[in-house]
Amino acid sequence: MTRSCEIAGWGTVLPTQVVRFGDEVRYRIEDGVSHLDMLTGACERALAHAGLTADDVDLVLSASAAGIQPIPCTAALVLERLTLTGHAAAFDVNSTCTSFITAVDVASRYLDAGDYETILVFSGDVGTRFLNPEQRESYELFSDAAAAVVLRRSKDPDRGVIGSLQQTWPAYAHDTEIRGGLSRSPAQVYTASDPADYLFDMNGRRALLGMMRVLPDFFDRFHRRFGLSRDDVALWIPHQASAALGPMLDRLGIPADRRIDEVAAFGNMVSASVPFMLARALDSGRVARGDTVVLCGTAAGLTANVLALRL
Template identity: 35%
Template structure:
C-alpha cells in the first residue's frame, strides 16, 4: 500500500513582527488590550510593497525541501493554496515552479479555499500520491492578506498577517496521512468574503475583506469539532491517541473551544496565533513548521490538522508524522 508522508516542513514570515501597539501608532482606532482580549493576537508580519505570495512561498518551499533532503527537480507536483495570488493568471504555483528552477514539467496549480486551502491542497496531493501517479509533492500555503484589508476597519485589519508554510509530501510504505475530510457550504459566503471583482479594467464591488465576526465564530467552532471527530473515526483511532491538534490560527477562543469539543488539553494544541495572526492558508503549515522546529512535534507523533475559511469551506487531516 502507498501512503503519503510528510518528509519536510518549512515556513517564512516577511520582515519584522508588527505589534498591536505598532498598529495603534499607525492610526488604527484600537488597543493592544482590545485585540489580545478578543483574539489572542499580539503580533503579525506584513509583507513590503512588491513582495508577492510566490516570493514568500519560494523561501518556505526551499526550507521544506532542505529538511526533506530533496532536490527541487525531484518534485513532480506543486499545489499552492492561496486567496491572494500574484496575478489572476498564471497560477502562483507555476510562478513558484519557475522561481525554484524546476524544469521537469511537473504539474503545478493553485487551490482557492481561503483558510482551509492548505487542508484542501494536502488532501489533493495525498490522493495523487496514493494513486501511484506521483511520488513527491510540494504543498504550500502562502498569503499576503495585508493587500485585501481595509485598514480603517478595526474589526478585520488587526486580525490578519502575511506568511507562507510548506510541506514536502512523499510516497512511503509506512503510514502518513491516515484520513482526511473536505466540506463546503456556499450558502454562508456572505459572512466572510471579499465581494469584489475586476471587469473592463476596473474593480467592481467591494475589494476588501468583510466579516461578520460572531457568525464566523459560531460556525467555525461547530464545524471544526465535527470534522475533527470525522477523521478520527474514519482512521479508526481514538482521540486519546492524538499527540497534537494543529488548527487554523484565526482566534484563540475558536482554538480553545475546538480543543474542548475534542476533549483535548491546550497542552496538546499548537497555537501560534499570538505571534502570526491569521495568515489564512499559510496558518496551518506555519504552525506545523514552528512546532517541528522548536521540538514539540516529533517523528511518530499523531497529528490532527484542521481549518475553516470563507466560502464556507472546512476540512481536516489526521496523520502520523
Template identity: 30%
Template sequence: MIYARIAGTGSYLPGEPVSNDDLVRRGIDTSDEWVMTRTGIRSRHLATAEVGSSDLALIASERAIEAAGCEPDEIDLVIVATSTPDYIFPSTAALLQSKLGIRNGGPAFDVQAVCSGFVYALTVAEKFIRSGSHKRALVVGAEVFSRILDWSDRGTCVLFGDGAGAVVLEASEQPGIVASALHADGSHHPILCVPGGIASGQVIGDPFLRMDGQAVFKFAVKVLGDVAHEVLDMAGAEVASVDWLIPHQANIRIIQSTAKRLGISMDKVITTVERHGNTSAASIPLALDLAVRDGRIQRGHRVVIEGVGGGFTWGAALIDF
C-alpha cells in the same frame, strides 16, 4: 500499498513583527488590550509592496525541500493554497515552480479554499501520490492578506497577517496521511468574503475583506469539532491517541472552544496566533513547521490539522508524523 508521508516542513514570515501598538501608531483606531482580549493576537508580519505570495512561498519551499533532503527537480507536483495570488494568471504555483527551477513538466496549480486551503491542498496531493501517478509533492499555503484589508475597519484589519508554510509530501510504504475530510457550504459565503472583482481594468464591487465575526465564530467552532471527530472516526482512532492538534490560527477563543469541544488539553494544541495573526491558508503549515523545528512534533506523533474559511469551506486531516 502506497501512502503519503510528510518528509520536510518549512515556513517564512516577512519583515519584523508588527505589534498592536505599532498599528495604533500607524493610525488604526484600536489598542493592544482591545485586540488581545478579543482575539489573542499580539503581532503579525506584513509583506512590503513588492513582495508577493510566490516570494513568500519560495523561501518556505526551499526550507521544506532542504528538510526533506531532496532536490527541487525531484518535486513532480506543486500545489499552492492561496486566496491572494500574485496574478489573475498564471497560478502562483506555476510562478513558484519557475522560481525553484523545476523543469520536469510536473503539474502546478493553485487551490482556493481560503483558510482551509492548506488542508484542501494536502488532501489533493495525497490522492495524487496514493494513485501512484506522482512520487513527491510540494504543498504550500502562502498569503499576503494585508493587500485585501480595509485599514479603516478595525474589526478586520487587526486580525490578519502575511506568511507562507510548506511541506514536502513523499510516497511511502508507511501510512502518513491516515484520513482526511473536506467540506463546503456556499450558502454561508456572505459572512466572510471579498465581494469584488476586476472587469475592464476596473474594480467591480468591494475589493476588501468583509466579515460577520460572531457568525464566523459560531460556525467555526461547530464544524471544527465535527470534522476532527470525522477523521478520527474514519481511522478508527480515539481523541486520546492524538499527540497534537493544529487548528487554523484565526482567534484564540475559537481555538480554545474547539479544543474544549474535542476534550483536548491546550497543552496539546499548537498555537501561533499571538505572533502571526490569521495568515489564512498559511496558518496551519506555519504552526506545523514551528512545532517540528522546536522539537515538539517528532516522528511517531499523531497530529490532527483542521481549518475553516470563507466559502464556507472546512476540512481536517489525521497525520501520523
C-alpha cells in the same frame, strides 16, 4: 487504510516587519517584497531541507487563499522561479484558509496511488494588503507568511494520512469574502466598482456562530468514521483563526496540552497558518516520527477541514 505519505522537508518565511496591537504581535510583508518572493523562499527552504532540487519534484501544488494573478496558476509562477527545466506538473488547490489541508489530502492520494513520488506543497498569503483599516476586528487579526513541505511516498506502511473529512455549508458563504476582481469585476468595470469590494470583509460574529453550530457534529463524524480517539492524537494543529480558537477547541474536547494556539503571537496567517505551525512543531521536536497529528480548521465558504497524519 493509511495513505502512503511522509514529510521529507519543510520551510517557512516570516516577514521581519512587526506590528503590535496591545499584547498581540502581527507580521506584515515588507515594502519591496512580493507575494511570489515569499512563496518561492518557503519552497526553496523546504527543498533544501529535503536535500532535493525542483527538478526532482513530480508535482507542485499551490495552496494559497488568494493567488498572484488570474492566469497562469500560482503553482506555475512559483515553479518558474524554482526551475526552467524539470518535469513537474503544477496546479492550484483552493479552500481559502484550509487550502494546505486540502492540498495534503490531494497529494496523499496521488502518492498512495503511485502516480507521483515527490510533491511540493506550498501555502502563503499577503492578506494584510487587502485589509480595511475601518474594520478593526480583521485589521488587527491578520499576518503574512508562507510555508512549504515536500511530501513523498513512504516505505513505512504506517506513515501517512489516516483519514480526512471536508465539508462546506454554503448558507454562510458570504460571511468572509473579497468580492472584487476576476470575472465579477473585470478591468473594464473597475472604475465603476465599489472600492470596498477589493478589501477583505468579515462578519465575525455570524462566522463564529456558524462554526459553533456545525463543528461539534463534524468532528464527531470524523472520529467515528476513522476510529480515531482524541487520545490517539499527539498534537492538534488548527488554523489560527481568531481569539475564539481556544474556546472553540475546548468546546470540541481537544486537550489544552496537545494543541497549538498561537493567535496572540502570530495572528491569522490565512493559508500559511496550518503549515507554519506544523513546521514550528517539527522544528521544536514537539512532534516526531510515529506521532499522529491532526490538521484542522475552518475557512470561508463556510468550509471545515480535518486530516489526521501519522508522521
